[in-house]
Amino acid sequence: MNAAATEADHHHGPAPGLMRWVTTTNHKDIGTLYLWFSLIMFFIGGLMALIIRSELFQPGLQIVDPHFFNQMTTMHALIMIFGVVMPAFVGLANWMLPIMIGAPDMALPRMNNWSFWILPFGFGIMLSTLFMDGGGPSAGWTLYPPLSLQTGDAFPYLIFSIHMLGVSSIMGAINIVATIMNLRAPGMTFMKMPLFVWTWFITAYLLIAVMPVLAGAVTMLLTDKFFGTSFFNAAGGGDPVMFQHIFWFFGHPEVYILILPSFGLVSEIIPTFSRKRLFGYSSMVYATASIAFLSFIVWAHHMFTVGMPLTGELFFMFTTMLIAVPTGVKVFNWISTMWRGAMTFETPMLFALGFVVMFTIGGFSGLMLAMTPIDFQYHDTYFVVAHFHYVLVPGAIFGIVAGVYYWLPKWTGNMYNETLGKVHFWTSTVFVNILFFPMHFVGLAGMPRRIPDYAVQFADFNAIATVGAFGFGFSQILLLVLVIKCIRGGEKATDQVWEGAQGLEWTLSSPPPYHSFSVQPVIK
Amino acid sequence: MSGRIKVPYLFVIPVLMFGFGYLMVPLYDLLCDITGLNGKTGSISIAEASQLDVDQDRLVKVEFLGTVNDEAPWEFGPEVGSMMVHPGKQYQTSFVATNTVNETVVGQAIPSVAPGKAATYFNKTECFCFNQQTFEPLESREMPLVFVIDPGLPESIDTVSLSYTFFDANGLVSK
Numbered sequence: 001m002n003a004a005a006t007e008a009d010h011h012h013g014p015a016p017g018l019m020r021w022v023t024t025t026n027h028k029d030i031g032t033l034y035l036w037f038s039l040i041m042f043f044i045g046g047l048m049a050l051i052i053r054s055e056l057f058q059p060g061l062q063i064v065d066p067h068f069f070n071q072m073t074t075m076h077a078l079i080m081i082f083g084v085v086m087p088a089f090v091g092l093a094n095w096m097l098p099i100m101i102g103a104p105d106m107a108l109p110r111m112n113n114w115s116f117w118i119l120p121f122g123f124g125i126m127l128s129t130l131f132m133d134g135g136g137p138s139a140g141w142t143l144y145p146p147l148s149l150q151t152g153d154a155f156p157y158l159i160f161s162i163h164m165l166g167v168s169s170i171m172g173a174i175n176i177v178a179t180i181m182n183l184r185a186p187g188m189t190f191m192k193m194p195l196f197v198w199t200w201f202i203t204a205y206l207l208i209a210v211m212p213v214l215a216g217a218v219t220m221l222l223t224d225k226f227f228g229t230s231f232f233n234a235a236g237g238g239d240p241v242m243f244q245h246i247f248w249f250f251g252h253p254e255v256y257i258l259i260l261p262s263f264g265l266v267s268e269i270i271p272t273f274s275r276k277r278l279f280g281y282s283s284m285v286y287a288t289a290s291i292a293f294l295s296f297i298v299w300a301h302h303m304f305t306v307g308m309p310l311t312g313e314l315f316f317m318f319t320t321m322l323i324a325v326p327t328g329v330k331v332f333n334w335i336s337t338m339w340r341g342a343m344t345f346e347t348p349m350l351f352a353l354g355f356v357v358m359f360t361i362g363g364f365s366g367l368m369l370a371m372t373p374i375d376f377q378y379h380d381t382y383f384v385v386a387h388f389h390y391v392l393v394p395g396a397i398f399g400i401v402a403g404v405y406y407w408l409p410k411w412t413g414n415m416y417n418e419t420l421g422k423v424h425f426w427t428s429t430v431f432v433n434i435l436f437f438p439m440h441f442v443g444l445a446g447m448p449r450r451i452p453d454y455a456v457q458f459a460d461f462n463a464i465a466t467v468g469a470f471g472f473g474f475s476q477i478l479l480l481v482l483v484i485k486c487i488r489g490g491e492k493a494t495d496q497v498w499e500g501a502q503g504l505e506w507t508l509s510s511p512p513p514y515h516s517f518s519v520q521p522v523i524k
Numbered sequence: 525m526s527g528r529i530k531v532p533y534l535f536v537i538p539v540l541m542f543g544f545g546y547l548m549v550p551l552y553d554l555l556c557d558i559t560g561l562n563g564k565t566g567s568i569s570i571a572e573a574s575q576l577d578v579d580q581d582r583l584v585k586v587e588f589l590g591t592v593n594d595e596a597p598w599e600f601g602p603e604v605g606s607m608m609v610h611p612g613k614q615y616q617t618s619f620v621a622t623n624t625v626n627e628t629v630v631g632q633a634i635p636s637v638a639p640g641k642a643a644t645y646f647n648k649t650e651c652f653c654f655n656q657q658t659f660e661p662l663e664s665r666e667m668p669l670v671f672v673i674d675p676g677l678p679e680s681i682d683t684v685s686l687s688y689t690f691f692d693a694n695g696l697v698s699k
Contacts, residue, residue: 107531170538174531174534177534178534181529182529208534208537209537211541212538212539212542212544213542213544213545214545216542216544220545220546220549228695231549234634234689235593235634235691235693236632239552239556242549245548309559309640
């Protein structure tokens, strides 16, 4: 075989064997790796959630000791945020962004490989802390000092793993910005980009801006604990409350990082199944940008009860409530897109609709929490838990699942099992509400979060929530089964897959060639 | 195509933002100094303090509190529980601290004033909280505090509480 033929082989398909996945620089391979990683972490984080809910099934302590319970709540959050939602979004971006904007690959393919392969090692370190002396981190994912400084041997490992996840996210985000800015097909102006591309573009900037701030905050914790600095130590002139300010300066944009790409996914799916163009495209873009801007000036609404001048509380209350305006624009645009559309209800559409309805419920409870005087009662209760789980589970996760169903036929070339998909949707939707809705009630009645035991009057609602948790958890096995079945075979998908689908990704074959758009299409 | 970006520029943003995270530390202190947030008290030189007009008609109650942080080896408290003071006039009082262990220890008192609005009007010319305090084994000592309340203290405030928390400062660099 001569050199030219080897060269040609290299360009036509993936390398054989397992090393393909280690050395790959192909955006589709890396997207697949991210998505599988995220799915595995979803089950690990879910298992932790089930341990939490099992302990809370009845009042009293029965299954795990309180210290382990706190490790579970902390690790569940860290894994679901950094190990599930963010990698899933990056995976979808890797798979879809190049073929949605007509690019041959991501702009920085080698860095792309690196940013994925950091993740398993980062989470390996983080999960290994559970077996260390003193146990894993147990001070909550927010890592407030001085409590977090009491973590045992796990502490430096936790900090370094957070650094690694941060490096991975920043590199992933830079790659996405570079791809979108430099590799769009000729004629694809910014205002012609699909909305998933737009929301990721803005999300990537948020990531680049705030992940380093988190890295700084945890580095300060590290030097406070081991090198005698006093950033958060009052005895040396520091202030633990300052950590909360720095953390939430990262933390609030972070929660939008966890939702904006889902907004984009839903904005792709609803028009397809309504067989209409997205209503108010440019207002969607501006609304996303406004949400991103506002996310930088609302952080202290997480800290109303820690002490702030009245002016500060009013400022953060009003700016927070202002976020409801662009978010409302989005929700009304989705509804208007459906208005008089020829709608069908395949699984991706069902998940997208579930997203719109239940994300809005979470949005409203967020608006309640935004009001300072009311927040004084709700702070650190299960009402907060109910709120952020509504925006993250039937919000972010439903968006991701909708996206997976939407593009799965494109990725594999096979249709998934529609009946099983609908069963997955309905079991998920019923159980997620059984799981999280009662938390509103126990929260309003004053049940505090992050505590393994509770007063007996909360028993009934907690028992119901635990039933919902197991139902929801086991429903997700359906997703795994569906994906594996779809990869192995099934009815062949057409190139367009969905009757109403628009966009460059549908002009490629299903599955798309390993190297696509080597010649960029021209957009008119 | 227009709008192309040079990738190395993108790496500048995270570097700058990492720096910004650290910049928030002095910014936070500055904001606390300006607003008196967090009960950070002011300090004032003796010369400045003697220039203030004494408001003989007004009496403000100043309460003193002493707390020991965590399990630090101290007994710590004010000499008197409260005083009635005229704004603009200098007063002296003291706190007493006792080292309860048989070794040399270093402590640091951190002040806080409530209500927060009063913090910027509460000025100290001399305070044991300005420095770390080293105690010999089992030593007990009176530590003086000289303060003056600025006559500009809002009329609505008639009680000011000054609270000190005594921290174990062994191994910490003096601030």
